[in-house]
Amino acid sequence: MELEKNIVSLKGVGETIAKKFKLLDVETVNDLINYFPRRYDDFSSLSPISALKPGQVSIKAKITSAKGRYVRRGMHITEAIASDESGSVRLVWFNQPYRVESLKSHQEYFISGNFELSYQRFAVMNPSVELASDFPLNAARIVPVYRETKGLKSAAIRKIIASARNIIENLEETLPDQIIAENNLLDRSEAIMAMHFPKNMGRMEAAKKRLGFEEIFGLSLASLINKKQASAEKTHVIPFKEDLARQFVARLPFKLTDSQRKVVWQIYQDMQKDEPMNRLVEGDVGSGKTVVATMAALMAADHGYQAAFMAPTELLARQHADTLHSMLKSIGKEHEAILLIGSMKPAQKSAAHKQIKSGKAKFIIGTHALIAEKVDMHKLSLVIVDEQHRFGVEQRKKLQKKSGGTMPHVLTMTATPIPRTLALTLYGELDISIISEKPKGRLPVKTEIVSPNSRLQMYRKVDKEIAAGSQMFVVCPLIAESDMLQALSAERVYEGLAKSVFKHRRVGLLHGKMKADEKEKIMEQFVHKNLNILVSTTVVEVGVDVPNATIMLVEGAERFGLAQIHQLRGRVGRRGQQAYCYIVMSDSKAPSKRLKALENTTDGFKLAELDLEIRGPGAIYGRMQSGQLDLRVAKLTDVKLIESARNSAKDFIESKEQLANYPDLACQISNYRSITNLN
Numbered sequence: 215m216e217l218e219k220n221i222v223s224l225k226g227v228g229e230t231i232a233k234k235f236k237l238l239d240v241e242t243v244n245d246l247i248n249y250f251p252r253r254y255d256d257f258s259s260l261s262p263i264s265a266l267k268p269g270q271v272s273i274k275a276k277i278t279s280a281k282g283r284y285v286r287r288g289m290h291i292t293e294a295i296a297s298d299e300s301g302s303v304r305l306v307w308f309n310q311p312y313r314v315e316s317l318k319s320h321q322e323y324f325i326s327g328n329f330e331l332s333y334q335r336f337a338v339m340n341p342s343v344e345l346a347s348d349f350p351l352n353a354a355r356i357v358p359v360y361r362e363t364k365g366l367k368s369a370a371i372r373k374i375i376a377s378a379r380n381i382i383e384n385l386e387e388t389l390p391d392q393i394i395a396e397n398n399l400l401d402r403s404e405a406i407m408a409m410h411f412p413k414n415m416g417r418m419e420a421a422k423k424r425l426g427f428e429e430i431f432g433l434s435l436a437s438l439i440n441k442k443q444a445s446a447e448k449t450h451v452i453p454f455k456e457d458l459a460r461q462f463v464a465r466l467p468f469k470l471t472d473s474q475r476k477v478v479w480q481i482y483q484d485m486q487k488d489e490p491m492n493r494l495v496e497g498d499v500g501s502g503k504t505v506v507a508t509m510a511a512l513m514a515a516d517h518g519y520q521a522a523f524m525a526p527t528e529l530l531a532r533q534h535a536d537t538l539h540s541m542l543k544s545i546g547k548e549h550e551a552i553l554l555i556g557s558m559k560p561a562q563k564s565a566a567h568k569q570i571k572s573g574k575a576k577f578i579i580g581t582h583a584l585i586a587e588k589v590d591m592h593k594l595s596l597v598i599v600d601e602q603h604r605f606g607v608e609q610r611k612k613l614q615k616k617s618g619g620t621m622p623h624v625l626t627m628t629a630t631p632i633p634r635t636l637a638l639t640l641y642g643e644l645d646i647s648i649i650s651e652k653p654k655g656r657l658p659v660k661t662e663i664v665s666p667n668s669r670l671q672m673y674r675k676v677d678k679e680i681a682a683g684s685q686m687f688v689v690c691p692l693i694a695e696s697d698m699l700q701a702l703s704a705e706r707v708y709e710g711l712a713k714s715v716f717k718h719r720r721v722g723l724l725h726g727k728m729k730a731d732e733k734e735k736i737m738e739q740f741v742h743k744n745l746n747i748l749v750s751t752t753v754v755e756v757g758v759d760v761p762n763a764t765i766m767l768v769e770g771a772e773r774f775g776l777a778q779i780h781q782l783r784g785r786v787g788r789r790g791q792q793a794y795c796y797i798v799m800s801d802s803k804a805p806s807k808r809l810k811a812l813e814n815t816t817d818g819f820k821l822a823e824l825d826l827e828i829r830g831p832g833a834i835y836g837r838m839q840s841g842q843l844d845l846r847v848a849k850l851t852d853v854k855l856i857e858s859a860r861n862s863a864k865d866f867i868e869s870k871e872q873l874a875n876y877p878d879l880a881c882q883i884s885n886y887r888s889i890t891n892l893n
């Protein structure tokens with residue numbers, strides 16, 4: 215098909231240009247026509263020269279004179295006079311000596327540029343000039359501006375896209391007609407035309423709506439199909455035993471919050487069904503997710519099944535094992551819990567394997583290696599994935615194998631708040647529970663933005679806390695890499711603190727490039743109070759409990775997402791003591807509104823929404839997903855669009871429509887299905 219051909223098949227595209235396009239990830243004709251402008255400059259309205267006003271202007275005029283000269287070494291100015299019936303105006307270009315040659319008198323041109331003061335006189339500065347025609351590209355229209363690369367400027371891209379105009383005008387529709395009609399959308403060909411050649415801004419907006427709708431519709435459809443397929447898998451039914459739950463809750467050293475109760479109840483209902491649970495529990499750091507997960511595992515274990523509890527690190531696995539052990543003790547089940555991690559001695563390991571194989575061990579706590587390693591868990595019915603919100607198709611397939619072809623129930627837990635729009639699209643195939651309240655009596659972390667000038671003062675305050683026995687995390691955005699930002703690197707900060715300000719304290723360093731066992735050792739030292747201060751990158755083990763830490767100091771705060779800082783500060787004051795978070799700016803400018811929000815709100819969702827709005831999904835997913843999730847047009851903050859696309863996708867699934875009748879759509883969706891691989 216024409217669309218799949220390499221762009222060299224287009225007029226004006228040779229190998230050289232094709233290579234440059236490749237740098238922009240454009241290889242096929244299809245890539246090219248979907249290479250949408252970054253922004254638009256509205257030069258669409260022509261004015262008579264006599265009526266020009268400062269700002270972006272377009273005129274239709276002849277060039278009456280043009281000359282170039284060097285004003286200083288290396289600085290060239292071209293000046294020309296353009297005239298129409300109403301008058302004349304000066305045109306000025308800097309460092310474009312070829313202009314003089316290219317301007318012919320007696321020709322009529324479209325000229326677009328900024329009309330502004332230059333050396334006390336008004337002129338059109340650095341204008342685009344193009345022979346007047348019915349179909350101008352670079353002037354006298356809404357001019358699309360593309361992301362450029364060296365040697366491939368927007369003007370050239372415009373020209374090449376124009377040579378594919380014929381193809382765009384004959385594009386086939388990808389969406390079902392009914393959906394187009396119901397949602398009042400432009401058809402595909404119209405929309406892509408309007409992206410590259412908008413007649414007016416309204417048309418361009420309509421095009422964005424159509425294309426954004428298509429992306430979200432596809433994503434939603436993909437996640438709904440995934441969900442449907444996943445729910446058809448065979449699973450273990452785990453009936454609810456009320457007595458057991460009551461007994462367990464009664465013996466806890468605290469009263470469950472209403473949120474925790476509600477979520478546990480949702481989980482129990484899921485596990486009673488004959489389709490595998492796939493639920494995500496979201497709750498701020500400290501909201502008490504562990505006990506919720508333990509209660510889920512308890513129910514499975516009591517029916518003779520096994521539950522695997524997977525933590526992101528060995529240290530955290532060990533902490534979980536201790537926690538579970540003490541919670542289960544109250545009902546005499548502590549011997550059913552077992553830890554299995556890589557660093558255990560071979561003898562311990564083989565003992566653990568034996569207990570798992572015999573079925574004596576029902577609560578199996580470890581890291582993600584649990585599903586990779588050769589662990590024989592034939593009665594596995596529940597998998598708990600802690601501190602991760604992505605657990606994809608691949609991992610689930612592995613689990614299925616581990617439990618003899620039956621799909622275990624999966625419960626993932628995360629402290630990352632996921633805005634509603636993301637929940638509907640990317641996470642559409644998960645059921646989500648939210649633990650919305652923290653246990654009573656928790657003090658909010660006192661949060662303060664600190665300008666570099668007040669750094670010493672802050673250190674003095676902090677040192678008093680440390681003297682009183684508290685511990686402090688210092689989190690830096692970098693390890694060491696960039697020269698320019700060395701001041702923000704964990705290594706540099708560590709040296710600064712350890713050798714001067716806090717030389718009377720024990721300071722440790724932890725970063726992602728260290729070996730896993732080194733990291734664990736340092737972390738352990740910190741947990742056991744052998745260090746007062748831990749300087750680290752964000753590898754600070756998620757969820758690790760350092761009960762005695764009350765201070766979180768974040769360096770280079772502008773570089774972090776708000777939700778990320780929010781999670782960091784959730785790691786201090788875990789015993790309910792007053793805790794502090796210092797957000798240190800890298801310069802003394804006034805802090806942004808964005809950062810200010812951290813001082814004023816403790817609502818993780820609000821912060822995540824702000825992140826999404828200002829920084830896009832990457833801020834929430836980190837590196838993991840934003841790259842793959844190549845939404846070209848749709849904004850993940852556009853709730854209205856997302857809801858209507860999502861509803862259309864639902865209707866489509868419920869109707870008798872066959873996806874196979876829409877081959878292009880089907881192809882898109884199979885791509886999306888691997889992205890939203892959360893089923």
Ligand code: ADP
Binds near residue numbers: 499629
């Ligand atoms: P997270 O959601 O970050 O995983 P944890 O499960 O580690 O939180 O719980 C944090 C602390 O709160 C633990 O010490 C836990 O025992 C305690 N906790 C959990 N639920 C409650 C509750 N309802 N009331 C009081 N303390 C609770």
Ligand code: MG
Binds near residue numbers: 503504600757
């Ligand atoms: Mg936790």
